[in-house]
Amino acid sequence: QEREANKEMVVYLIDASPRMFTPANAAKPDEKQETHFHTIVNCITQSLKMQIIGRSRDEVAICFFNTKEKKNLQELAGVYVYNVTEREQLDRPDARLIKEFSCVEDSFMNNIGSRYGITSGSRENTLYNALWVAQALLRKGSVKTVSKRILIFTNEDDPFGGITGAAKTDMIRTTIQRAKDAQDLGLSIELLPLSRPDEDFNMSLFYADLIGLEGDEVVQYVPSAGEKLEDMTDQLRKRMMKKRKVKTLSFAITNDVCIEVNTYALIRPTAPGDDYVA
Secondary structure: OOOOOOOEEEEEEEEOOHHHHOEOOOOOOOOOOOEHHHHHHHHHHHHHHHHHHHOOOOEEEEEEEOOOOOEOOOOOOOEEEEOOOOOOOOEOOOHHHHHHHOOHHHHHHHHOOOOOOOOOOOOOOHHHHHHHHHHHHOOOOOOOOOEEEEEEEEOOOOOOOOOOHHHHHHHHHHHHHHHHHHHHOOEEEEEEEOOEOOEOOOHHHOHHHHHOOOHHHHHHHOOOOOOOHHHHHHHHHHHHOOOOEEEEEEEEOOOOOEEEEEEEOOOOOOOOOOOOOO
């Protein structure tokens, strides 16, 4: 069969609710307090730098949800697609994107804003909206030739905890169905959970069902409370540096039985991309 394309499209889906701007670590006299939002911005910045050097054909989009302002082609509330001029929303990362995104926290509250997206008495579901926008961003290109992924960053393990009854049941059902529809189209959805200083992230409340995890698979997704920047950066690097198929071989045993085997390159040369970050 044809060689598998060595290209990936990724949407970074970042929670921007007020809880993401609370301290990520328990207070220590000699330690600077950092928020989870700050941690994720630095983490993604480092990932983009590695991409631009080692995997320059890959394309990325950055999307915040639970925002006061909205900026997306679908005009959905609470979702803001971040970008820089002269660049498509889903495109190869460049030096300008990395430089401006690394400083996004300085002007975030004034230009984009933070809010609780799913609240009692409201029918707005910003997580559902975010998944819809992310899926639309990944619409170009065929899943047969491009790997498409959505990476969600949040420290809220129960996004529907503020509502009850039938409204909550309905929102959970429609959001999980939204994720399943995206997965059925060949999109991979992954989560990088952040535990708050006073409690660990509980995957079983909602996100295990959203991304389709069972049993022992849940454990690898849960970092310890107060996760450090370098640990989260390493987690993201492991998510991004997946083995990529070289080709797929099909062995026909009989007319009705066929075995399919994927082949991988264990070692391959890496050349610097066309762009670089000073």
